[in-house]
Amino acid sequence: MIEPDLSENSIRILEARYLKKDPDGNLIETPKDMFLRVANNIAEANAIYDEPVDKTAEEFYEMMAKLEFLPNSPTLMNADNDLQQLSAxxxxxxxxxxxxxxxxxxxxxxxxxxxxxxxxxxxxxxxxxxxxxxxxxxxxxxxxxxxxxxxxxxxxxxxxxxxxxxxxxxxxxxxxxxxxxxxxxxxxxxxxxxxxxxxxxxxxxxxxxxxxxxxxxxxxxxxxxxxxxxxxxxxxxxxxxxxxxxxxxxxxxxxxxxxxxxxxxxxxxNPCGEQPLLPFEACNLGSINLSKMTEGPIGEAEINYDKLAETVKKAVHFLDNVIDMSEFPLDKITEMVQGNRKIGLGVMGYSDMLLKLGLAYNSQEAVETAENIMGFINKKAREASHKLAKRRGPFPNFEKSIYEKEYRNATTTTIAPTGSISIIAGTSSGIEPLFALAYERHVIDETLVELHPIFAQIAEERGIMNDELKEKLASQSSIQKIDEIPDDLKEIFVTSHDITPEWHIKTQAAFQKYVDNAVSKTINFKNNASKNDVKEAYELAYKLDCKGITIYRDGSRSGQVLTTKSSD
Ligand code: UDP
Missing domain, CATH: 3.20.70.20 (Anaerobic Ribonucleotide-triphosphate Reductase Large Chain)
Known part of the structure; x- marks a missing residue:
């Protein structure tokens, strides 16, 4: 059985909020135990349909332990505990x-x-x-x-x-x-x-x-x-x-x-806007880590569509099982959820994947890649849901739905923010670009500079890495003005400050085109953006068929969550 390979940050967040503790607050499980607990619990739903449980539990474990797919936090936290409430x-x-x-x-x-x-x-x-x-x-x-x-x-x-x-x-x-x-x-x-x-x-x-x-x-x-x-x-x-x-x-x-x-x-x-729902409806989410769906060297990698197809199939099975294993605080919610059986499969690690493919976030190629990849995921997710319907029956409200073809789930795809699970997986969140290439971390009386791992690898290979560069990287959120960084790297390693609102919106729209539910995305503006810039962004989001838009102008809220010099 493979061991999960987790970053320090990932272990820290798991220990603080996800791993089981005894009444005195001592940890009583490891990250591996957590993935096993979740996999075994969610696979149990197979028994309802007379399908074998053990092999599925192994598949679910592998997919999570390899950080290729993670369900939303409530599933990780609550599966096989007293609450058993698994939806976000x-x-x-x-x-x-x-x-x-x-x-x-x-x-x-x-x-x-x-x-x-x-x-x-x-x-x-x-x-x-x-x-x-x-x-x-x-x-x-x-x-x-x-x-x-x-x-x-x-x-x-x-x-x-x-x-x-x-x-x-x-x-x-x-x-x-x-x-x-x-x-x-x-x-x-x-x-x-x-x-x-x-x-x-x-x-x-x-x-x-x-x-x-x-x-x-x-x-x-x-x-x-x-x-x-x-x-x-x-x-x-x-x-x-x-x-x-x-x-x-x-x-x-x-x-x-x-x-x-x-x-x-x-x-x-729901709160972050990615999941439109009927009154009393709930939905459980899960995200595929796109940065794990490539093969080949950094900068020249390609998408491994076979692996992606397999992962989508297993993820849909997982999320459909979650519905059967969930317990809700209200009968009315249980009734709605079991009637429509909505699931929201999405992605995280999109911008890390682009770095591996050697594509800039703000490029037409990236937007086309986004459409291709989400189109593929949506198609495979529907296929998987259709196959489940053949085996387990369509969602109970199917006759009252807009569909002709039978599906197990009234919706299959959603792009979540993945605020926590992307940290657990050690990848970029949702479909957002990178915020910076280095962060400062204060550990007791030391300040460590943590570099983005893909950038760190490339910079080592190119022989440009040294302490002075590290300092520069940590003090600015864009690398565009750092002289010692070669132009070809500047082109690919763009951060959210380098990306105009138009490219943010085009990316959102590209994903939305192939998502049943909606897309969590913040459209970032520079501090000096005008009201008219914001207005044009709203109009563009409407024109490009987004389901909504959320903007943020840098520095416009005093409690801004992300700053370059972040610490914890
Ligand atoms: N959410 C919440 N409280 C939080 C974070 C998230 O209720 O502190 C809900 C909210 O509905 C949000 C959804 O979980 O839209 C998914 O958020 P995210 O993908 O960031 O959650 P994760 O699974 O990464 O914890």
Whole structure:
């Protein structure tokens, strides 16, 4: 049985948050034990279908121990423990009543405790100053309720393993939309929320024709007034330029691809935006490490499509089993999840893979490679889901779905952020470019410079590595102005600061083209980017059929997570 080959960072994060501990906090499993625990637990689902368990458990173990595929964190943390809650993504409905609102708060607390993130649409809550019949008073409006969700999240803190995360969505035609758009202008507000405005096609039409659009009270269904579409669009852009919030999601586009419209309408996504879901639906994710799917020397490697095909097949089997092994805090969620059986297979290590192939992130070849590779994964994932359907039956809501061909899962693909699992796998996160080629790490009283492993190898081979270069690399997030680095390396080793928003968006769109669900991606801007740059990016994302867009202008939030001189 192969031993997992893990970096120091990976071991550190596993020990802190994933490996089992006894009541005194002593570790009682190794990373290898963890992969075995997860593999054995997830393979058990085979027994439901009279399929052999042991061989599958071995396959699942190998795929994880080789860091070729990892499931989302809740699966790694909770498989075969008391919780057995294995999904990262949930969407809960928020009804326009006290009961409904506080039910949603309670349910989200239970989900956060188990390591899942929750998304909500606040569009159904009546606007502020509207009538409350039972009391004769006036309504306080959706934003005031969001603050209670936020406070509840603060208090739960997900059992110490994972920070509570929420997505708050509001339709652009809600009468309180201006308050919503500016609700995070003050950086201290709603810190446990990402917020997104749900943009409709009617709105986009009004915006493109420079017209007004209608605001509708969700309680009465009546028009309460008109707003100027450009003004609202500009307000969104202004706030996003200021500190990255709100993002936008193209809700009608998302619903055009809703695989089960008869079961319900999609109104929100999970916290990081990659997973649109029906109310009460959950989804488990998993990601293939693309940097392990190449063969040949660095800079001239090629994609190993046979290996990729095999990995996709096993990963779909794994993720389908996860559904059977998951336990949810609410029966209603179990019912929805088992009805649609959505899974979200995606990728991590995309930019590391490009380095191995010798392609610059900001190049047409890279974008074409992204399309080819995701097109291939999507096709193979559907094939695997179809084969499972033949063996295990299609997802129960299949007859009510948009599909003619039988599948086991209503969706198969999603691009997750892979914030933690990419560290475990020791690769670049999701489809994001590298942030820097070196980081400073403070260990007791020493400062170590950690180099990106692929760059370190090339720099050694070329004989350009020395302490002075290391220092330079650690102090700047781009290598473009470092004289001793040869031009051909500068071309390939681009970091997110060297990449224009257009290339970020083109990359997102290339993946989105072959992803059933959505794509987690941050469109990075330089600090001096203008509001108009942000506006153009939003328009481009719409034009290129992205399902949403999240931007971040460097330095625009004081609590910026990633800086070049990062330490922990
Ligand atoms: N998530 C969460 N809390 C966190 C990180 C993630 O609830 O602290 C949820 C959220 O729904 C997010 C999803 O997990 O969209 C996937 O995030 P990511 O891929 O970064 O998770 P990983 O599996 O790497 O931990």
């Amino acid at each position: 993504c949930f969407v809960l409905p928020v009804e326009d009543s006290m009961d409904g609102i506080f039910d949603a708060i309670k349910n989200s607390a239970l989900i956060h405790k188990s390591g899942g993130g929750t998304g909500f649409s606040f569009s159904r809550i009546r606007p502020k100053n509207d009538i409350v019949k039972t009391t004769g008073g006036v309504a306080s409006g959706p934003i005031s309720f969001m603050r209670i969700f936020d406070e509840a999240t603060n208090t739960v803190k997900q059992g110490g393993k994972r920070r509570g995360a929420n997505m708050g969505v509001m339709r652009v035609d809600h009468p309180d939309i201006r308050d919503f758009i500016t609700s995070k202008e003050d950086e201290d507000q709603l810190n446990n929320f990402n917020i997104s405005v749900a943009i409709t096609e009617d709105f986009m039409e009004a915006y493109q024709n420079n017209e007004k659009y209608e605001l509708i009270n969700p309680r009465t269904g009546k028009i309460t007034g008109l707003e100027d579409a450009s003004e609202i669009f500009n307000l969104i852009v202004e706030m996003a330029h200021k500190n990255g919030e709100p993002g936008i999601i193209f809700l009608d586009k998302i619903n055009e691809e809703n695989p089960t419209p008869e079961i319900g309408e999609i109104e929100s996504t």
